[in-house]
Amino acid sequence: MDFRSDTVTQPTPAMREAMANAPVGDDVYGDDPTVNELEQWAAERHGFEAALFTTSGTQANLLGLMAHCQRGDEYLCGQQAHNYKYEAGGAAVLGSIQPQPIENNPDGTLDFDKLKAAIKPDDCHFARTKLLSLENTINGKVLPMSYLQDARKFVDENGLSLHLDGARVYNAAVALDIDVKEIAQYFDSMTVCLSKGLAAPIGSLLLGSKELIERARRLRKMVGGGMRQAGILAAAGKLALTEQVAQLKTDHENAKKLAVGLNNIPGFSVNSEFVQTNIVFAKLDQSVDIESVAKSLADDGITITPGNPIRFVTHKDITSQDIDVLLAKLTSAVD
Structure with a gap:
């Protein structure tokens, strides 16, 4: 028995069979039919224009932040946010993006007054605040739907984009007894981890607009994340989203x-x-x-x-x- 994390899940027998039999090609050329099918299906399933299959949630978050922000930009997030605290400072080191962490409330939310106060003036002395990043679930806690509505309103009023680290977003949807698309509708981009409770061996998705995903695809290559016959992994990822949610x-x-x-x-x-x-x-x-x-x-x-x-x-x-x-x-x- 291993209680350390849901990342230790073993792939199901159906996943192993699908991986063994998956049609594959070179994904860097865009030729892998199984990856292409997963990305197209996942984009539609979650209500986005496009999707990108990545090696991990850390990579998906990094690509999302770098696709939203330029060098010298800033993103707002929680002190407990995974993409601030547990991802080796990648946004700052590789993207030259400044994180501005805000203390999480006990329920995992971020106070909008504190977020508003952290937005920098349009002045050459300051980083440009571009993005708010939320996490759902965060430490196992589910962000209320009313809070997501308020977050959307907040970013619209303040000229920001909204990203969701949705590593366990399906846990949130199941806990709320709603379709995952109801959560996704409030965000400009979202990640979904396939290799935690959903039991795929490897992989996460980044979802967003066609323009954002094209930027992220180029960035994925830049940080060494271009994969070749990745359909072997994508086949398990599709089953994670279709057979393991229950x-x-x-x-x-x-x-x-x-x-x-x-x-x-x-x-x-x-x-x-x-x-x-x-x-x-x-x-x-x-x-x-x-x-x-x-x-x-x-x-x-x-x-x-x-x-x-x-x-x-x-x-x-x-x-x-x-x-x-x-x-x-x-x-x-x-x-």
């Missing part, structure tokens, strides 16, 4: 079960209000030696990432019975 509801149910169980273990505390999808954060008191606990679990074939708070992520390769086993082992380890 699994996310089970993942969410398992996360809720885990949260309840953790609250019953001495030294563990979970704010169940924020367990909205497949990610559970537990705060630990000083009585818990999480490094020793992790070693004990590892001896039983259970993998976690020690920390405080500690993050557990449910996914298709974690069953309800696995939750029971984990809870029992944790209870025993902290006794």
